[in-house]
Amino acid sequence: MLRRAGGPRLGGTRLGAVPWCVVTEPKEATDVLSKAQRQAVRQLLRIAPVADELGARFRAAGHELALVGGSVRDALLDRLGQDLDFTTSAHPEQTKRLLSGWADNIWDVGQKFGTIGAHKDGFQIEITTYRADSYDGTTRKPAVEYGTSITDDLVRRDFTVNAMAVLLPGREFVDPHGGLADLGRKVIRTPGTPQRSFSDDPLRMLRAARFASQLDFAVAPEVVAAMSDMAERIDIVSAERVRDELSKLVLSPRPRTGLTLLVDTGLAERVLPELPALRLEIDEHHRHKDVYEHSLTVLEQAIELEDRLPGGGPDLVTRLAALLHDIGKPRTRRFESGGGVSFHHHDVVGAKMARKRLTALRYPSAVVDSVALLTQLHLRFHGYGGGEWTDSAVRRYVRDAGDELARLHVLTRADCTTRNRRKAQALQRSYDSLEDRIARLAEEEELAAIRPDLDGNQIMSILGIPPGPVVGRAYRHLLEVRLDHGVLDEEAARAELLRWWSEQPESSA
Known part of the structure; x- marks a missing residue:
């Protein structure tokens, strides 16, 4: 799809150095991609002092480093924040050594998954070793295996729009699965077959719905079909992971899009069954509003x-x-x-x-x-x-x-x-x-801050009683009086307390 101008076919080009050359795209998509490319250049220039310096350190040590995944997607969408994701040929211990003395601080809580984190000049950075994971089909947690190339790493990612990279410090764009074109067409697809992708990690089905809501993208028909066919695979995902994806979806700008997709594919039946249950049958004799549509409208x-x-x-x-x-x-x-x-x-x-x-x-x-x-x-x-x-x-x-x-x-x-x-x-x-x-x-x-006009200490002093259940009952009575009649001055509150007390069996004890 993309060539380096004047050079061999690479599946990429150099950002900010040579022009983009988009081959066989409709004019509308070409216009969208040209805008995305300009946005990416602007965003990469913004992070260049950190990204290029980091890339140079890794290259000098004989390793590759690339900005990857959501960071590249968000750069193309002109929404890149302060969180930067990188992938590298270096193993975690090598990454830690290269960050040492450069980063403001470093953490290694994700080291067993190949990830080292760092802060630098206001950016939060995560660097993960190239991955070529394998799954046994009974869990979404892979057996972590390191890959040997950027292409190994990109093919294992969830969607094509998240399977793009920019090699640093040269800023060479790598897009083996057509993610840039899908970004231009606003389509969610998987790098390989969706069946393989969702079998490896069923949580990706919820992520498809979440990205559709967050990005206002359509989900490719083959991806929707696989979500429907494989909905039961979501059962192996932990409740915490489901919760996190559901929350991100609900907090997105257009949650109706993703929620409708979950209901239509049968995924909601397994993670939030109360939602599809709102699709009550409406018969012609007993009319009532569509509760499901009503609920989505109330949300909006x-x-x-x-x-x-x-x-x-x-x-x-x-x-x-x-x-x-x-x-x-x-x-x-x-x-x-x-x-x-x-x-x-x-x-x-x-x-x-x-x-x-x-x-x-x-x-x-x-x-x-x-x-x-x-x-x-x-x-x-x-x-x-x-x-x-x-x-x-x-x-x-x-x-x-x-x-x-x-x-x-x-x-x-x-x-x-x-x-x-x-x-x-x-x-x-x-x-x-x-x-x-x-x-x-x-x-x-x-x-x-509605509360009684007398506190517990005042109640005990006026009634001459010790702490205990009676104090609580008196407090609740005065609260009801407060709710019914508004604020009472201390004399009126005292009179009401004594009137209530005269009617209690404990008062004559």
């Missing part, structure tokens, strides 16, 4: 609202809650007389299901707790109506949401997918009203 709308969150987006908890908020509907669906459909308590059921699935995927307990809480609370607002809630009800809404209030605001707003413009505007106005009331009460009462 939540992404658009993430700028309302204190830290902005992308936010994993909000996105998972948006995706999973209705997963209780399949288990709670009931057909009513007269053609209606109900999903009573799907919020409670869904919260339990979300907790179980996210725990199985080894998500941190903080993420599990937050998603489960948001799922359980996502219907609460629908009792607000036209603003009929009392201040007490608003306080309880804030108290129950706790630290998740901002996310609950986003989820509740995103959950409106009606095409009825008048209804959508009415819901928007109602939630605006609720947020305004929360803000007013927060200003008046420090709503974010």
Whole structure:
């Protein structure tokens, strides 16, 4: 596909030194590739002080070094960050010696896999020895074998757009599998057959869906077919690895693309079965919205609202809650007389299901707790109506949401997918009203830190009792009073405590 101008066919060219020559590409693809090539030159010039100096050190020692994989892809897409991936003919101990005295610091936690890491001038660098791994088919963990050439290394990589390299310090581009052309066509393909690739490492099937969402690329038909045929292979992958890929997909700019691919190929049935289960059969007599499409739309709308969150987006908890908020509907669906459909308590059921699935995927307990809480609370607002809630009800809404209030605001707003413009505007106005009331009460009462008007020490002093369960009961009673009536001064709070105490059996003991 690519030639060095004026030289023999190499499967590459020299970046920034001689022109690119693209052979037999359509004009549209050629235009895209020309832009990518200019972007790559700009990015490589930016990292040149580090990359060229490192390449020169390895060459002087008789070794090859190349920028590789995602770093080359991202350079071509003009999105290269501070993380740089290299591959080399040097073995790990040789790499450590070459980095010693040059890098700001070095780490070798990945040495058994051939990888040495380093920091240099603000860049995080990983250098991995050429690999020619073998797999036994029962695990995705390979028997690590070092390769002898850059072509050995590139053929074992997951996708063609990640199987490109730039040899340093000469900046010669190496692309034996047509990754640059696939980048121009925005297509995900594998260097060899997808069957071989996914048999070696089934996690690559999830990575295909993730890259489709991250890069807005299409997945080649033969790759999709292999994902469908080999979906059960994902069962040998650890829950932690599945979780990491799923999180990256959900946090991508266009998660619908990858999630739809997982559902269509049957992979979701094995890693997140609650999602395809939302594709409820809709019969002509019992009409209800498509819960699966609704959930994906809520996810997209939540992404658009993430700028309302204190830290902005992308936010994993909000996105998972948006995706999973209705997963209780399949288990709670009931057909009513007269053609209606109900999903009573799907919020409670869904919260339990979300907790179980996210725990199985080894998500941190903080993420599990937050998603489960948001799922359980996502219907609460629908009792607000036209603003009929009392201040007490608003306080309880804030108290129950706790630290998740901002996310609950986003989820509740995103959950409106009606095409009825008048209804959508009415819901928007109602939630605006609720947020305004929360803000007013927060200003008046420090709503974010609702607690009783007397603390535990004051309760014990007033009642003359030692620490114990009675103090807790008194505290909870005063909290309910606080929620119902707002802030009390100390005298009123003391009177209410004594009134409550007079009704307790312990008071006469």
